[in-house]
Amino acid sequence: MDTHLAFHFAPEDCAAGETKAAPRLHLGVCGSIAAYRALDLVRQWQDAGFGVSVTLTPASMDFVGALSFEALGASPVYTAMSGDARVSTPFPHLEPGQNACAMIIAPASAATISRLAQGAADALLACQALAFRGPLVLAPAMNPAMWEHPAVQANVARLCSRGCTLVPPGLGRTACGELGRGRMADLRLVYLAGLRAALPKDLAGVKALVTLGPTREQWDGVRFWTNASTGVMGASLALALWLRGAEVHAVCGPGTPWLPAAEDMPDAPLYRYSVTSAREMFAAASDLWPEMDAGLFTAAVADYSPVPNGPEKFKKSDAPDGFDLHFAPNPDILKTLAASRRQVRPQKVMGFAAESGNLQDAVRGKLYAKQADMLVGNLLSDGFATSSDRVFVADRMGREESWPQLPKPSIAWRLVSWLASL
Numbered sequence: 001m002d003t004h005l006a007f008h009f010a011p012e013d014c015a016a017g018e019t020k021a022a023p024r025l026h027l028g029v030c031g032s033i034a035a036y037r038a039l040d041l042v043r044q045w046q047d048a049g050f051g052v053s054v055t056l057t058p059a060s061m062d063f064v065g066a067l068s069f070e071a072l073g074a075s076p077v078y079t080a081m082s083g084d085a086r087v088s089t090p091f092p093h094l095e096p097g098q099n100a101c102a103m104i105i106a107p108a109s110a111a112t113i114s115r116l117a118q119g120a121a122d123a124l125l126a127c128q129a130l131a132f133r134g135p136l137v138l139a140p141a142m143n144p145a146m147w148e149h150p151a152v153q154a155n156v157a158r159l160c161s162r163g164c165t166l167v168p169p170g171l172g173r174t175a176c177g178e179l180g181r182g183r184m185a186d187l188r189l190v191y192l193a194g195l196r197a198a199l200p201k202d203l204a205g206v207k208a209l210v211t212l213g214p215t216r217e218q219w220d221g222v223r224f225w226t227n228a229s230t231g232v233m234g235a236s237l238a239l240a241l242w243l244r245g246a247e248v249h250a251v252c253g254p255g256t257p258w259l260p261a262a263e264d265m266p267d268a269p270l271y272r273y274s275v276t277s278a279r280e281m282f283a284a285a286s287d288l289w290p291e292m293d294a295g296l297f298t299a300a301v302a303d304y305s306p307v308p309n310g311p312e313k314f315k316k317s318d319a320p321d322g323f324d325l326h327f328a329p330n331p332d333i334l335k336t337l338a339a340s341r342r343q344v345r346p347q348k349v350m351g352f353a354a355e356s357g358n359l360q361d362a363v364r365g366k367l368y369a370k371q372a373d374m375l376v377g378n379l380l381s382d383g384f385a386t387s388s389d390r391v392f393v394a395d396r397m398g399r400e401e402s403w404p405q406l407p408k409p410s411i412a413w414r415l416v417s418w419l420a421s422l
Contacts, residue, residue, distance in 0.1 A: 026100035030109035031059025093127035102197035107141030117155035135197035144180025201245030213253030217305030229300035231256030236412035278330035
């Protein structure tokens with residue numbers, strides 16, 4: 001798991017804790033060599049604040065045993081419809097639907113997919129899925145020829161038409177040695193799909209623009225002007241918005257964290273636009289902005305760019321005694337787009353400021369100078385290019401708060417809730 005994307009929700013941050021929904025996921029594991037990867041999913045969802053229960057099919061236990069899941073704290077772990085000493089309920093086929101807020105089958109085999117598509121309740125996992133009224137996520141894993149078979153594709157299409165979320169298998173070499181599409185998807189995708197299925201969609205219908213990361217202003221063929229921003233805060237905000245149901249458009253500078261590609265999540269795409277320079281970021285954001293409902297401008301955009309020397313490498317011999325650079329101003333993306341917001345149903349704007357000192361006064365001043373609805377500030381000494389931060393937040397209604405050192409995903413979750421309340 002990319003640590004930049006590991007959402008470790010405190011109870012008050014997690015929407016499952018903000019509502020009365022049970023903070024538990026139910027994981028079904030089918031027969032596949034990918035079954036061992038399900039152990040990592042259990043740990044990651046637990047780290048995110050969820051309990052996890054598990055059902056193992058008989059075929060899956062040829063690859064991984066119930067004790068492995070129990071050792072990680074998964075509970076209950078089901079292996080049979082009846083006579084299972086591990087569970088006390090007389091209705092193991094109904095219990096997940098009564099207590100879990102989402103169900104994920106990963107890996108999902110062709111046999112289990114067929115059972116669900118046909119409504120066949122001849123196995124425990126199929127019974128549990130058929131009796132589950134909440135969101136169901138499928139992450140198939142099988143031989144590429146099996147995945148491509150028309151019968152399997154028809155079954156998958158039928159389940160998707162009924163509301164199941166599909167995390168398509170990945171392209172690569174499978175355990176049998178064949179190269180094609182069939183291996184279980186990147187674990188980060190399955191992890192995020194499980195979280196998204198479990199969390200309330202309080203931002204459904206919202207279109208949000210997020211700018212993130214540094215910009216890179218080229219000077220010659222090999223040298224450029226940039227900064228140390230990692231884009232972790234922006235990526236955390238993009239995912240927080242997406243997890244809560246928003247349609248997210250992320251304009252990403254160079255070196256920013258992994259985000260799920262739109263084709264990886266066909267049922268709920270997250271759109272990424274990769275740019276390099278400040279002017280490229282401005283152009284991409286400007287094109288998107290008229291259709292957006294909110295803009296979260298986290299990118300550490302270079303205020304100035306060096307006047308280019310040309311595409312060739314500048315030689316030391318060309319300036320043995322040193323040389324001077326001239327810098328030209330770049331567009332102020334936050335200020336320009338905030339000033340151009342719609343008059344009818346205007347967009348909400350969140351800005352960010354990294355300061356060397358006098359943080360609160362700087363945030364208050366920039367809040368109004370940039371025409372933002374809220375502004376988030378941090379001291380460079382506290383959290384630039386790190387995975388956690390301390391921030392001071394102010395909005396145009398007069399609300400102000402200082403937050404202690406927190407992981408950036410937790411900060412992002414709280415900021416999204418604040419913006420939604422404005």
